[in-house]
Amino acid sequence: MAFTLGMAIAAMDKFNALIEENKEYLTDLDSAIGDADHGINMNRGMKRIVEKTHSKEYADFGGLFRDAAMTIMSVVGGSAGPLYGTFFMKLGQKLGCANEIQVENFADALREGLSGVMSLGKSAVGDKTMVDAIDPAIKALKENASEGDAAAWNAAVAAAEHGMKDTVPMIARRGRASYLGERSIGHQDPGATSSYYLFTCFRDASAEN
């Protein structure tokens, strides 16, 4: 079993739908500690990504994720644009001209994407950002890859959810939320939340195909 280009395209569709469904929730989370634009921005970004991916045929992961990256960087005004854009860009660069990949190796490519995000945002685990959902998810995906794709993706989603919830008691150290210092405690990070959604979409796309 493997993760395929078709699953990746389906995951983008699912991510768009899930963001659309939860845009107000994301905006509520962001209005508590950010500038209340995460839901709207991600909604605009994913809509445009899906418009783009539906308008052409892809031969490989590299082309798909490069388009996703360039689109979200240009249409999302907030930090989510460059951050998710860098994530997709590095992911696509690592996967290159493959159109199917073992889940364990997909985890390595996701790790490249996350490294790009951490280097761009100068962020680490524990800073109350998207990193807190993605880092444990990748670890779980990699560690459970030998148990089969379904088990690996389920473990990744569970770890992402755990990581997302772990942001609640954290003090924000990056972004607009960091200006609040201790007042950021008690709120779930919107970026970690949308990143958790992304992993559920990878899992669901993998399960359906």
Place this chain on the structure above:
Amino acid sequence: MVGILVVSHSADAAKGIRDIAAGMSGAGDDVLIEGVGGNDEGGLGVSVGKILDALAGMLPKADGVLIVPDLGSSILSSRTALELLPPEDAARVIIADAPVLEGAMMAAVEASGGSDLATVAVVAREARDLQKGDH
């Protein structure tokens, strides 16, 4: 000549800051200074594509470009734009660690005197120390 690119969340602010910096520097048309801001739909935000377009226009005319961003995603978007540039172009761009208006103004003065990119960046950073109040 070093160019200066103001990056703001607002297109109006970017233009206004650009105009103030150009005007107050006294350099007039002797300085290459531009401003970009706003998302692609005209709202508040920053577009990596707009930064890349501005750099593509400025780099052929300048020895280097100092980007002076306002905050948050202006900084992340500027860093991302540098990642997307060919390395030889990215090597001619620095992101200023400076307050946006004061930094742009002091950079404009320095650039109009013919200083190199590294020097203009250092002078922009010194704008952090401009005192306004007594407390």
